[in-house]
Amino acid sequence: MRILCFLFLFNYALGFSQSATFDYLPKNKDSVIVYIDAISDKKIRKFGDNYKKEIKENILDRKQRFIEKIKDSSFVFNAEINNYLNSILNEIYNSNQITDKQEFYFFLDKSQIPNAACYGNGVFTVNLGLFNFVNSDDELAFIICHEIAHYILEHNDKSLLQYFETVNSKDIKKKIKKVEKQEYGKRKAYSELMEELNYNFLKRSQSVEIEADSLGFVLFKNTQYNVAASTSSLKNLELADKAVFNEKSNLSKHFNFENYPFKDSWLQKDETLFDLSKKSDDYIKDSDSISTHPAIPIRVDKLKAMISNSIPQKSENKSRLSAIKKIVAYISIKTFIDANKIDLALYQCLVMYNQQLIDKEMYVDIVSKLLKKTYELKEAHTFGRFVSPMYPFSDEVHLNEVKQFLHNLELKSVRKIGLNFCLFNENLIKETIDFKNTLQFFQNLNP
Amino acid sequence: MKTKLFLVIAFFSMQSYAQISKIEGINKFKLRNSGVILDKNKDADGYYFFYVVDKLKKGNSEFAIQILDKNLNEVAKKTYVENKNTFLMSSSFNNQALMFAMANFVQEKIELLSFDKQANQQKTVSIPLEKKEIRYLQMAMEQTSEFNVLFPVENKGFIFNKFEDNKKIGYSLKYYPTDGGKAWEYSSPDESKEILAINPIEVNDKILVAIETSRPSLLSRKVTIRTKIIDVVTGKLIFEVENTRDVKPRLINNAFVNSDGSIVLVGEYFKDGDNVFTDKSLGLYAQVLDDKGITIKESFISWSEDVTKIVKTTKSFLDDKGYVYFHKMLQTKNGEYYAIGEYFKKTVSGAGVAMKILSRGQAAATQISIGNAVIFKFDNDFKLKSIKEFDKTKSNVPCITDFGSPQLNAHVVKAFGGFDYEYTQIDKTNDRFYACFVDYEKEKGQKSKNAFKTIIYDDGELSQDKIYLKDGEKEFKVLPGKLGNVMLVEYNKKEKSINIHLEKINIK
Numbered sequence: 045m046r047i048l049c050f051l052f053l054f055n056y057a058l059g060f061s062q063s064a065t066f067d068y069l070p071k072n073k074d075s076v077i078v079y080i081d082a083i084s085d086k087k088i089r090k091f092g093d094n095y096k097k098e099i100k101e102n103i104l105d106r107k108q109r110f111i112e113k114i115k116d117s118s119f120v121f122n123a124e125i126n127n128y129l130n131s132i133l134n135e136i137y138n139s140n141q142i143t144d145k146q147e148f149y150f151f152l153d154k155s156q157i158p159n160a161a162c163y164g165n166g167v168f169t170v171n172l173g174l175f176n177f178v179n180s181d182d183e184l185a186f187i188i189c190h191e192i193a194h195y196i197l198e199h200n201d202k203s204l205l206q207y208f209e210t211v212n213s214k215d216i217k218k219k220i221k222k223v224e225k226q227e228y229g230k231r232k233a234y235s236e237l238m239e240e241l242n243y244n245f246l247k248r249s250q251s252v253e254i255e256a257d258s259l260g261f262v263l264f265k266n267t268q269y270n271v272a273a274s275t276s277s278l279k280n281l282e283l284a285d286k287a288v289f290n291e292k293s294n295l296s297k298h299f300n301f302e303n304y305p306f307k308d309s310w311l312q313k314d315e316t317l318f319d320l321s322k323k324s325d326d327y328i329k330d331s332d333s334i335s336t337h338p339a340i341p342i343r344v345d346k347l348k349a350m351i352s353n354s355i356p357q358k359s360e361n362k363s364r365l366s367a368i369k370k371i372v373a374y375i376s377i378k379t380f381i382d383a384n385k386i387d388l389a390l391y392q393c394l395v396m397y398n399q400q401l402i403d404k405e406m407y408v409d410i411v412s413k414l415l416k417k418t419y420e421l422k423e424a425h426t427f428g429r430f431v432s433p434m435y436p437f438s439d440e441v442h443l444n445e446v447k448q449f450l451h452n453l454e455l456k457s458v459r460k461i462g463l464n465f466c467l468f469n470e471n472l473i474k475e476t477i478d479f480k481n482t483l484q485f486f487q488n489l490n491p
Numbered sequence: 492m493k494t495k496l497f498l499v500i501a502f503f504s505m506q507s508y509a510q511i512s513k514i515e516g517i518n519k520f521k522l523r524n525s526g527v528i529l530d531k532n533k534d535a536d537g538y539y540f541f542y543v544v545d546k547l548k549k550g551n552s553e554f555a556i557q558i559l560d561k562n563l564n565e566v567a568k569k570t571y572v573e574n575k576n577t578f579l580m581s582s583s584f585n586n587q588a589l590m591f592a593m594a595n596f597v598q599e600k601i602e603l604l605s606f607d608k609q610a611n612q613q614k615t616v617s618i619p620l621e622k623k624e625i626r627y628l629q630m631a632m633e634q635t636s637e638f639n640v641l642f643p644v645e646n647k648g649f650i651f652n653k654f655e656d657n658k659k660i661g662y663s664l665k666y667y668p669t670d671g672g673k674a675w676e677y678s679s680p681d682e683s684k685e686i687l688a689i690n691p692i693e694v695n696d697k698i699l700v701a702i703e704t705s706r707p708s709l710l711s712r713k714v715t716i717r718t719k720i721i722d723v724v725t726g727k728l729i730f731e732v733e734n735t736r737d738v739k740p741r742l743i744n745n746a747f748v749n750s751d752g753s754i755v756l757v758g759e760y761f762k763d764g765d766n767v768f769t770d771k772s773l774g775l776y777a778q779v780l781d782d783k784g785i786t787i788k789e790s791f792i793s794w795s796e797d798v799t800k801i802v803k804t805t806k807s808f809l810d811d812k813g814y815v816y817f818h819k820m821l822q823t824k825n826g827e828y829y830a831i832g833e834y835f836k837k838t839v840s841g842a843g844v845a846m847k848i849l850s851r852g853q854a855a856a857t858q859i860s861i862g863n864a865v866i867f868k869f870d871n872d873f874k875l876k877s878i879k880e881f882d883k884t885k886s887n888v889p890c891i892t893d894f895g896s897p898q899l900n901a902h903v904v905k906a907f908g909g910f911d912y913e914y915t916q917i918d919k920t921n922d923r924f925y926a927c928f929v930d931y932e933k934e935k936g937q938k939s940k941n942a943f944k945t946i947i948y949d950d951g952e953l954s955q956d957k958i959y960l961k962d963g964e965k966e967f968k969v970l971p972g973k974l975g976n977v978m979l980v981e982y983n984k985k986e987k988s989i990n991i992h993l994e995k996i997n998i999k
Contacts, residue, residue, distance in 0.1 A: 326569050428993045428994050429992045
């Protein structure tokens with residue numbers, strides 16, 4: 045079972061301490077690349093002579109982009125999470141006949157969007173953000189079953205073929221020629237053609253999701269997991285469609301000091317050109333808003349009908365998930381810091397501390413370092429390069445508040461907050477070298 | 492954050508119908524021009540990008556106006572169909588509406604296009620232009636970035652500043668309300684034998700302050716400047732203050748309206764009979780007028796005595812330091828005045844002399860040498876308190892003529908953007924100002940490089956911040972941002988990528 049070989053390679057001993065280790069590159073990077081080469085070649089062979097050149101180009105391009113993603117630190121490798129995923133995969137594999145399972149590889153994408161993906165060649169990704177939106181192993185297991193169903197049903201391959209069949213069809217070629225010859229209104233004609241193609245694609249995409257739910261459910265119900273988790277996982281993720289970061293950070297509690305009280309102006313919002321809840325775009329047609337996925341309630345209803353014919357429900361397994369969530373949260377903070385995503389790192393750290401998921405020492409260590417980093421980036425006029433501005437149409441009100449706070453802070457405020465934060469917490473970790481350096485940094489700035 | 496749950500990765504999906512989009516340029520929006528939506532304090536309310544989208548019948552084009560908010564988020568993309576020669580000339584925001592002046596000099600017209608707070612397009616206003624009016628408009632806009640074609644009246648409306656092809660040339664200020672009030676027009680007399688131009692510079696909810704210049708001909712040295720105080724609700728003239736060449740010649744730099752209704756005019760004063768554009772001023776002045784136009788107080792700071800006393804030079808201030816070109820004068824909350832300028836001198840250029848010989852006397856041998864930035868501080872009685880210099884590398888700009896005065900040449904240098912000064916942003920809420928310059932820094936032992944320097948007034952203190960405009964493979968362009976910020980356009984030559992971001996101007 046190839047997946048286990050890969051996953052076990054990262055299985056170095058690691059109980060969750062508050063310094064869970066992870067890597068951005070797999071320890072066996074070369075063999076992972078050999079594996080990706082092999083599955084890509086296999087896929088090219090599978091298509092045979094059908095649009096041979098175009099499909100080969102597409103698959104090689106996808107391969108290259110994926111390898112770039114690995115090299116670009118888009119994935120993280122952590123033994124604890126891998127072990128956890130392995131245990132779920134083992135249950136799915138042991139309960140079902142999945143012929144290609146030895147060729148599966150699950151990567152952990154550091155993205156905070158709650159999602160998982162099937163690449164159609166044996167590669168799957170699970171985003172770190174997904175762990176925040178599942179409440180049990182069972183829910184995660186259903187999502188994985190759904191992705192495996194995409195693979196079994198060859199949805200990627202069929203979409204690829206359909207794409208080339210469409211763009212090479214006589215009808216489309218004729219339409220393209222007509223657009224090319226048009227002297228006036230060419231862009232509009234092009235836009236309408238694209239709209240037609242997108243609409244057809246999206247309609248198909250919705251139908252494959254329903255298919256993946258159905259087959260995913262069949263795989264899922266063969267396991268020991270609770271079948272009801274299939275619908276609850278979808279409902280949880282429906283919530284994530286609005287906002288991913290749903291907890292308050294309580295900024296004013298964290299940065300209110302006797303010598304330097306919290307200022308309301310730090311959270312003051314900017315005046316806007318328009319009073320809009322979404323972008324006013326004359327170039328987005330109503331049909332563009334059609335999703336790749338059918339509405340969650342429709343999917344839930346279809347699954348409910350299948351559940352009623354299933355075996356009695358079992359209790360859901362949650363014992364390891366809370367520990368895994370802590371590791372995920374810690375890794376997320378670290379990846380944010382490494383990418384200078386100060387806003388996300390600060391938000392995540394404050395929320396975790398508010399929820400007592402990290403201890404005070406770690407909280408002080410992270411926040412003091414983030415304040416130092418904020419000062420350094422602002423001083424070099426590069427802060428805005430890394431911390432994106434507040435997006436007026438975002439549902440992420442809590443994250444937006446942290447962004448607003450960080451963007452509003454002036455250099456002189458950062459140095460004062462930094463010093464006061466360090467002094468307030470000095471007794472806690474004053475012996476730590478990193479903290480001593482940070483304190484010294486702010487003391488030098490505040491003579 | 493909208494998510495698509497349980498994804499099948501389909502690189503070949505929607506946007507990437509790559510084969511189709513290969514049709515040459517078919518789906519590309521061609522950028523015609525772009526700009527910052529600025530208010531009178533140079534606070535960026537947003538940004539616009541004006542694209543040509545599609546060629547249509549009857550010489551028309553489809554255009555797109557992409558609108559970014561002050562945090563660089565795209566908030567609207569609006570379609571606009573007009574004649575193909577249209578361009579977006581000016582933009583303005585008054586908290587109630589966003590207005591664009593869409594110019595078409597081939598068809599000789601300007602359309603005022605506005606959007607309400609819901610980004611819905613309002614009825615456009617079409618303003619026909621004469622050829623002569625277009626010529627004067629282009630001249631005014633080329634000569635100074637301070638010429639206000641479209642002037643916002645906060646929460647009330649917009650003023651459009653139009654040249655009028657009268658007997659000579661005149662103007663009209665056309666007011667378009669956005670609050671349900673009445674439209675009005677304030678125009679120069681049709682029969683005037685003078686060339687008249689006007690520039691609105693200050694407004695509140697009651698009055699508009701506009702500076703009118705009047706001269707018998709374009710090249711005439713006899714300039715009369717009238718400060719017009721106009722009722723912003725009715726468009727009626729309340730009063731005007733006249734400064735002629737013969738009686739109190741003055742060059743007005745700025746005007747402030749106090750909460751008690753009094754008006755403060757600040758600028759340079761001259762000897763009676765002097766030309767304000769070509770002669771050396773006697774010094775700086777502040778004139779306080781009541782709401783009826785009666786002068787309550789006048790204060791003068793002379794170069795020869797007051798300024799020399801502060802600088803403590805053995806020679807006169809002008810001989811020692813040179814002339815000062817004042818770009819902006821402003822007032823802080825405590826009533827103090829600040830004048831922002833740059834030193835300049837008219838000097839002989841080695842290269843200019845050579846060119847003069849080669850061109851048989853056609854080229855000018857002299858140049859304007861631009862020196863340090865300088866800030867004059869005055870108390871609320873307009874007594875000079877201090878002069879602070881900020882180092883800049885000396886730069887030289889050739890004169891247009893060897894015979895013109897240093898002042899005349901400096902005005903020409905200003906019109907062509909030859910000074911290092913960029914703009915001054917005023918933050919009334921926090922009682923700050925940010926005066927921005929671009930300096931070509933030459934330091935011993937180091938490669939010369941451009942630096943964007945900002946002199947900041949905060950808490951009664953002046954400090955400076957600096958952003959280098961080159962960093963390895965990256966080159967930067969700086970545009971005004973929201974208050975206290977700049978927008979950095981970062982071009983990476985190696986990656987051929989552009990990254991734009993806002994950065995705070997640092998007060999340490």
